[in-house]
Amino acid sequence: MIETFYIKTYGCAMNYADANSVRNLLKKYNLKELKNWQKADIVILVTCSIRQQAEDKVSGWGIKAQKSQFEDKTVVVTGCMAQRYDRKTDLTSKKYQNQLLDRFPWIDYIINIKDIKQLPKILNLGNKELVENSNIFYDESNIYQGLFSTSYGCNNFCSYCIVPYARGKLVNYPKEEILNDIKEFVKNGGKLITLLGQNVNSWKQEDETFTDLLKEVESIEGEFWINFLSSHPRDFSDELIELITTHDKFLKHCNIAVQSGSDRILEMMNRQYKAQRFIEICKKIKEKSPQFRITTDAIVGFPTESEEDFNKTLALLKECDIEMVYIGKYSPREGTTASKLEDNVPLKIKKQREKKLRDAVNEIRSKKHSNLVGKEIPILMISPSRGISYYSHEVITEKKYEPGHIYNLEVKDYSRSGLKC
Ligand code: SF4
Structure with missing residues (x-):
């Protein structure tokens, strides 16, 4: 009889949101979560394929365990490894899944996270509680903060990024499903709603946009705040700016990923906007809501990035008053278009550029924080x-x-x- 489960999560915030979905789904069937996988009836691995290293960790986990330790349990693999498309070997997801099952015979099921609501049926958990239309997208251990995935995968193919290969094509979740989950969360005392997507503001359903979705979230009755992660400058519309700057339920903060301040590098990255677009968005936001905090993501040391290119990124962050930046030092990801380019910026320079960006942004942040003292x-x-x-x-x-x-x-x-x- 299945009574307990264990979840191991690898990778990014999206995976942690997905792991929460699985957790809450199984709890609805009265299954108890354990911290020790050896004692659990079901072991769920929410996997990441962003780097080879991430896949090796999952394989390593299984290899370290004794074969006999899996005999009385069911091992389910979901997350990126469950829907990966491998460009090099041209294995589609299904073929790749079969290959995984051959390599790791301890895996019982590989399930695409999009189909995770089928898990109770697959595991034969019976009808302890029906999960149709019920919220599985928040962590019951913190009832005030909820993460809600709006989509899965990405179609943008930024030249450095493995996500479109690792997570597959963009699939937008239906509006009704997202709203039902949020309504139940609010009904249960939830106060901070975070909508999540690799490129969250590109969500669409027929002729409805992400701004339309946000308006419906806002109209749910109750006292709560809304924010969303992470935004792409190309899809950041004026309507979206108007809504989040003038309506009270929206946190006055946004993370908009710029990646570089150099148009030449942005083009090589296939980001589909120019630096000026990001600057305009920030200006419009600050005009309407001067206290609004904007944070961003940037990559330093992309192939051929010159000192001049880098200085444009530095200048852009200063001009836009960026308070925090998530910096990635460029490293090639096998299978991406950029990996064919020579990784020709030395690590020492990447580190120097990272430090310069960090120092500049820390200075902006300290000034902003000190201005708040006494308020x-x-x-x-x-x-x-x-x-x-x-x-x-x-x-x-x-x-x-x-x-x-x-x-x-x-x-x-x-x-x-x-x-x-
Ligand atoms: S938009 Fe984000 S997730 Fe999509 S390809 Fe570009 S960097 Fe990757």
């Missing part, structure tokens, strides 16, 4: 002394407050990572 800002408490500000700062409080409530608190101090109230 009151809305904070949503997640635990008695930890919260999230209306501008998406991480907050630590001196006094204790009731989780799940929003308070106007005075900023007393700040650190690199957040605010103290």
Whole structure:
């Protein structure tokens, strides 16, 4: 009889959101989650294929375990390895799955995350509770914050990125499903809704856009905040700017991935916009909502990136008042178009450029944080002394407050990572 499960998650925030989906789905069938895989009846691996290393970790996990340890359990593989398209060997997902099953006989099922609602049926869990139309997309251990995937995969084929190969083509989840999940989350006391997608603002359903979806989320009754990750400049419309800057339920924060300030490099990256587009978006946002925080992603040391190209990125971050940047030092990913180019920026230079970007952005952030000292800002408490500000700062409080409530608190101090109230 199946009573317990264990989940091991590899990779990015999307995978952690997916792992939560699986977790909550199984909990609805009264299955108990264990921290020790050896004692669990079902072992779920939410896998990542972004790098070879990530796949090796999964293989290594199985190889280390004794064959006999799998005899009384069911091992399910989902996530990127379950739907990978391998360009080099030209293996489509199904063929690749069969190859995985041959290599790792301890795997019982490989299930595409899109089909994960079929898992109870596949595992024969019976009808303990029907999951049709029920929310599986939030973590019950933190009822105030919910992650909601709006799509899966990506069609953009940025030249450095493996996601379109690892996760496959973009599939937008139906609006009704997303809204039903959010409604149930809010009904159960949820306060912060984060919509997730590799390129979240490209969501579409017939003639409805991501802005239309957000409007419907906003119209759900209740007191809650909304944000979304991560946005592509090409799809950041004026309607979206108008909505998030002027409507109260939206956090005044956005992560918009620019990657480079050089048009030449952006073209080589196949990003499909020019640096000026990003600058315009930031200007429009700040005109409407001056306190709005904008963060971004940037890659340093893309093949052929010159000092001049890099300086354009540095200047762009300063011009746009970017408060935080997730920096990737370029490294080739096998199978991508950029991997055919010579990785010709030395690591030493990549590190120097990374430091310069970080220093510039840290300076902007410190200035912004210090300007907030003495001011009151809305904070949503997640635990008695930890919260999230209306501008998406991480907050630590001196006094204790009731989780799940929003308070106007005075900023007393700040650190690199957040605010103290
Ligand atoms: S939009 Fe993002 S996920 Fe899609 S290919 Fe480009 S970098 Fe990768």
